[in-house]
Amino acid sequence: MGAWRPGQLSLQMDHYIQPPSRRPNLNVERANLPIIDMELLNHSNPSRGLVIDNLGEACRRMGCFHVVNHGIRGCVMKGALDAALDFFKQAEEDTMGLMSDNVRMPVRFGESFKSGSEDKVRSWRLFLKHYAHPLDHWVRLWPLKPPHYREKMGNYAVEARSLALKLLPPILESLGLGPSYLKPKIEDGMQVMAVNCYPPCPRPDLVLGIPPHTDYGFLTVLLQGSHGLQLMDPSTGIWTAASSSSLLIHLGDHLELLSNGMYRSVVHRAIVNAEEGRVSISSVHGLGMEEKVMVAEELVGEGNPRRYRESSFGDFLDFLESGDCGEGGGYKDTLRIGIYVKIKPKLP
Ligand SMILES: O=C(O)CCC(=O)C(=O)O
Numbered sequence: 001m002g003a004w005r006p007g008q009l010s011l012q013m014d015h016y017i018q019p020p021s022r023r024p025n026l027n028v029e030r031a032n033l034p035i036i037d038m039e040l041l042n043h044s045n046p047s048r049g050l051v052i053d054n055l056g057e058a059c060r061r062m063g064c065f066h067v068v069n070h071g072i073r074g075c076v077m078k079g080a081l082d083a084a085l086d087f088f089k090q091a092e093e094d095t096m097g098l099m100s101d102n103v104r105m106p107v108r109f110g111e112s113f114k115s116g117s118e119d120k121v122r123s124w125r126l127f128l129k130h131y132a133h134p135l136d137h138w139v140r141l142w143p144l145k146p147p148h149y150r151e152k153m154g155n156y157a158v159e160a161r162s163l164a165l166k167l168l169p170p171i172l173e174s175l176g177l178g179p180s181y182l183k184p185k186i187e188d189g190m191q192v193m194a195v196n197c198y199p200p201c202p203r204p205d206l207v208l209g210i211p212p213h214t215d216y217g218f219l220t221v222l223l224q225g226s227h228g229l230q231l232m233d234p235s236t237g238i239w240t241a242a243s244s245s246s247l248l249i250h251l252g253d254h255l256e257l258l259s260n261g262m263y264r265s266v267v268h269r270a271i272v273n274a275e276e277g278r279v280s281i282s283s284v285h286g287l288g289m290e291e292k293v294m295v296a297e298e299l300v301g302e303g304n305p306r307r308y309r310e311s312s313f314g315d316f317l318d319f320l321e322s323g324d325c326g327e328g329g330g331y332k333d334t335l336r337i338g339i340y341v342k343i344k345p346k347l348p
């Protein structure tokens with residue numbers, strides 16, 4: 001990554017030191033993730049049904065899989081990663097205007113998930129979050145420097161969205177729902193990108209780049225510049241290391257909700273390293289801001305009660321604002337019926 005300036009990360013290491021129980025193991029086993037070949041999902045493929053079954057199995061077992069033959073060109077992915085890196089290298093100079101703890105800002109630069117309280121352990125991460133769909137609306141708010149940022153990140157945003165829109169119908173099909181289930185709402189849905197940067201850290205064993213969390217929305221397309229992502233295996237609770245060599249798809253909380261818990265959003269975290277910085281780009285896709293996602297009626301029946309209450313992206317932001325989320329995790333627990341009841345203090 002070359003010379004690195006720490007940017008806005010506070011230099012006081014003790015702000016970042018995790019309590020012993022949350023410190024990461026840096027040398028976990030490799031995750032053995034399913035690989036979905038997008039070309040095999042073409043309707044002309046006679047064994048498409050088998051591929052859909054594999055896709056369903058990947059969503060049920062891990063909530064995460066690699067995709068290949070996804071149609072996003074290598075030069076577009078490299079362009080986006082280069083733009084991200086260039087943005088963070090010069091970020092010290094002109095991001096002050098974008099720095100905000102307000103989770104409702106459509107473009108926001110910062111550290112940690114929500115760096116409001118001083119006593120909270122911070123994450124070893126800088127991020128730029130921006131809305132990305134419809135692109136011509138939001139791109140005007142994206143950084144102007146480096147000069148190629150808007151074009152390169154924009155090209156990637158469009159392709160990442162088209163991949164997410166290609167993947168959702170077969171995922172819904174694998175749940176037994178029609179491929180055009182929610183189609184118009186999905187096509188009008190939101191895309192939020194988190195562009196992450198993890199500078200080199202002298203003590204990667206003591207800190208986290210991002211603490212354990214699940215993503216919101218339906219799907220995240222994750223592009224990594226180098227490895228550092230760890231996934232929790234839901235059946236064993238054991239952390240595993242994801243490969244960075246191909247694109248990853250994470251299922252988000254709203255897909256878990258829609259599927260009535262048949263599919264699950266994957267718990268993941270990012271570790272950092274001492275030698276070089278790392279960048280990653282999460283492109284999160286879901287319904288519109290105030291559009292409620294509900295458990296699909298088709299997946300509720302005798303012996304299979306509704307397990308989640310409805311929720312929108314806006315509700316998720318309310319949850320983040322309410323501050324009872326630690327570092328962004330735990331949202332889906334607030335949606336489970338019968339498990340968690342959020343009591344809001346009544347105002348006089
Ligand atoms: O950096 C990574 O690999 C993960 C990023 C992530 O989990 C996120 O942006 O939500």
Ligand SMILES: [Fe+2]
Pocket residue numbers: 213214215268282
């Ligand atoms: Fe994430």
